[in-house]
Amino acid sequence: MNTSALIMMLVTEVIVTFITAYFFYKVLTTPPKPEPDSFTENDEEIRN
Amino acid sequence: MEEEKQAWGSRVGLILAMAGNAVGLGNFLRFPVQAIQNGGGAFIIPYLICFLLMGLPLLFVEWSSGRFGGNFGHHSTPFILDSMDKKKFWKYIGVFGIFTNVAVASYYCYLESWTLSWVWHSISGSFVGQSQEQVANFFGNYVSLTTIEPIIFWIICLTLNTWILSKGLSGGVEKVAKIGMPLLLIFGAFLAYKAITLHTGESGAINDGTAGLNFLWTPDFSSIWSAKVWLAAAGQVFFTLSLGMGSIHCYASYIKKKDDIALNAMSAGWMNEFVEIVLGSAILIPIAVGYLGVDKVMEMTKSGGLGLGFQTLPYLFQQWGGALAIAAGVAWFGLLFFAGVTSSLAMGTPVMGFLQDEFGWKRGNSALAFGCIVFLLGLPTVLFFNYGVFDEYDYWAGTVSLVVFALFEIILFSWVFGIDKGWKEIMDGADIKVPNIFKFIIKYITPIFLLGVFIGSLPGIWNQITNVALYQEIAETTDTFAIEQLKTKMLYVNISRIGLLLLWLAIAYLVYIAYKKRIKEGRFTS
Numbered sequence: 197m198n199t200s201a202l203i204m205m206l207v208t209e210v211i212v213t214f215i216t217a218y219f220f221y222k223v224l225t226t227p228p229k230p231e232p233d234s235f236t237e238n239d240e241e242i243r244n
Numbered sequence: 245m246e247e248e249k250q251a252w253g254s255r256v257g258l259i260l261a262m263a264g265n266a267v268g269l270g271n272f273l274r275f276p277v278q279a280i281q282n283g284g285g286a287f288i289i290p291y292l293i294c295f296l297l298m299g300l301p302l303l304f305v306e307w308s309s310g311r312f313g314g315n316f317g318h319h320s321t322p323f324i325l326d327s328m329d330k331k332k333f334w335k336y337i338g339v340f341g342i343f344t345n346v347a348v349a350s351y352y353c354y355l356e357s358w359t360l361s362w363v364w365h366s367i368s369g370s371f372v373g374q375s376q377e378q379v380a381n382f383f384g385n386y387v388s389l390t391t392i393e394p395i396i397f398w399i400i401c402l403t404l405n406t407w408i409l410s411k412g413l414s415g416g417v418e419k420v421a422k423i424g425m426p427l428l429l430i431f432g433a434f435l436a437y438k439a440i441t442l443h444t445g446e447s448g449a450i451n452d453g454t455a456g457l458n459f460l461w462t463p464d465f466s467s468i469w470s471a472k473v474w475l476a477a478a479g480q481v482f483f484t485l486s487l488g489m490g491s492i493h494c495y496a497s498y499i500k501k502k503d504d505i506a507l508n509a510m511s512a513g514w515m516n517e518f519v520e521i522v523l524g525s526a527i528l529i530p531i532a533v534g535y536l537g538v539d540k541v542m543e544m545t546k547s548g549g550l551g552l553g554f555q556t557l558p559y560l561f562q563q564w565g566g567a568l569a570i571a572a573g574v575a576w577f578g579l580l581f582f583a584g585v586t587s588s589l590a591m592g593t594p595v596m597g598f599l600q601d602e603f604g605w606k607r608g609n610s611a612l613a614f615g616c617i618v619f620l621l622g623l624p625t626v627l628f629f630n631y632g633v634f635d636e637y638d639y640w641a642g643t644v645s646l647v648v649f650a651l652f653e654i655i656l657f658s659w660v661f662g663i664d665k666g667w668k669e670i671m672d673g674a675d676i677k678v679p680n681i682f683k684f685i686i687k688y689i690t691p692i693f694l695l696g697v698f699i700g701s702l703p704g705i706w707n708q709i710t711n712v713a714l715y716q717e718i719a720e721t722t723d724t725f726a727i728e729q730l731k732t733k734m735l736y737v738n739i740s741r742i743g744l745l746l747l748w749l750a751i752a753y754l755v756y757i758a759y760k761k762r763i764k765e766g767r768f769t770s
Contacts, residue, residue, distance in 0.1 A: 197454050201461035204285030209522050216518040219511040226675045234500045236414055237253040
């Protein structure tokens with residue numbers, strides 16, 4: 197690959213991958229809001 | 245017994261469903277072709293600028309409008325938009341948010357059924373020992389309906405969509421997204437690895453896989469000054485994020501006011517970008533260039549990525565031989581299937597939401613109604629594919645309608661509903677701080693951008709209405725039989741256009757009936 201193509205590809209892909217991973221990590225690590233929230237899967241746990 | 249209220253099961257499920265809605269066949273077939281036709285690696289510059297100035301702002305607008313309307317019990321755009329302003333006509337603008345989904349699903353499900361069929365043929369070894377021409381002819385015969393197989397796969401695909409939709413949000417759509425999206429990433433990673441590590445001379449390859457990457461990513465910076473490139477970038481951002489369709493509004497309408505939308509929108513939007521830019525650029529073009537060379541790929545992509553994906557790749561996979569050829573075929577068409585089904589399910593949800601909210605239909609019945617409507621409207625695209633009906637649906641519902649609806653919704657959100665109120669909606673319950681610059685972008689830049697895209701599309705719309713390309717083809721043809729065929733094609737194109745217009749009017753009439761019904765029942769309407 198020529199240098200300009202390689203730089204273009206690597207810079208773009210690293211930035212996009214990093215941002216995607218960052219926001220998804222933030223979603224996974226943000227504590228859920230107090231019930232009642234919009235999601236049903238955690239309802240049972242809260243009641244117990 | 246009262247039906248259980250629709251809700252998302254988990255936040256990750258919601259994000260995967262939203263990302264699945266955005267990730268479609270275009271991520272793998274359209275994006276790489278757009279890139280090589282519009283400046284190679286330099287295309288990413290206007291593309292990412294359009295994503296930041298138009299894509300992300302519209303995502304915020306659609307997520308927050310959806311959640312706002314959902315808190316009044318609306319799950320489709322006519323009454324979501326209606327709840328945002330007192331003027332009565334907004335509900336008719338919202339008709340686009342149902343029309344687009346029905347019309348796009350009508351041809352998209354057919355496309356989706358090809359992927360299922362090609363998975364089957366990859367497993368059953370239909371492409372083994374066939375020449376490139378034979379594989380290409382296989383596609384031609386398939387869409388010409390030389391056997392009943394395409395219709396069977398199409399009906400299987402429609403039934404599958406209807407069945408999943410009938411299971412509801414958490415029990416159907418979300419489950420498919422939770423299975424489909426990780427599988428799509430695994431299949432994509434496998435194919436990207438195979439493509440990039442392809443070596444000259446290996447299984448008949450004439451180039452390394454990196455030659456394709458080089459071809460795709462070599463930047464032609466002079467292209468940045470071309471208006472055509474910017475229009476292409478803006479168009480790609482639109483299609484890839486499923487903006488202006490009404491499906492994002494619908495998914496977001498099941499989120500409670502205090503729950504986040506800002507981080508969710510960012511996460512789902514960037515997930516789509518990851519699939520498009522990182523995976524989408526690393527499969528189709530590197531494999532094709534590896535076996536066919538740059539010049540031939542350049543020639544083949546002039547008519548888009550569909551031919552390369554369905555007519556050429558199955559042949560190229562056969563060069564890998566045996567189990568690897570089957571695995572590659574299943575991975576490629578399986579990946580396209582999951583990309584497709586997560587999008588078509590998102591098209592069904594607003595239609596079901598409308599029928600359930602306005603006419604009190606049960607979930608199963610409304611899913612069945614969606615399946616039947618898509619079957620009836622999709623039938624012409626299946627039967628008359630070679631007469632341009634499929635492309636006509638795609639142009640009006642999958643292109644023009646999106647831009648028109650997005651233009652109206654950004655004006656409503658920024659200038660009628662008001663940016664201050666709108667910004668508060670975006671930030672309510674937000675788990676991230678969205679930079680304040682987006683307030684300015686949403687109010688001024690995105691509407692100007694969209695207006696530019698719309699104005700830029702006007703000459704194309706006029707040419708389409710007046711059938712300029714078809715008349716030109718007729719003028720250049722001397723064969724009387726070919727001329728007759730082109731005239732028949734024009735007839736089918738005109739009929740499908742009128743059909744789409746009637747569909748829009750029929751939905752507008754249903755919205756009118758729903759509005760009158762609401763007044764009679766004393767239910768909320770602006």
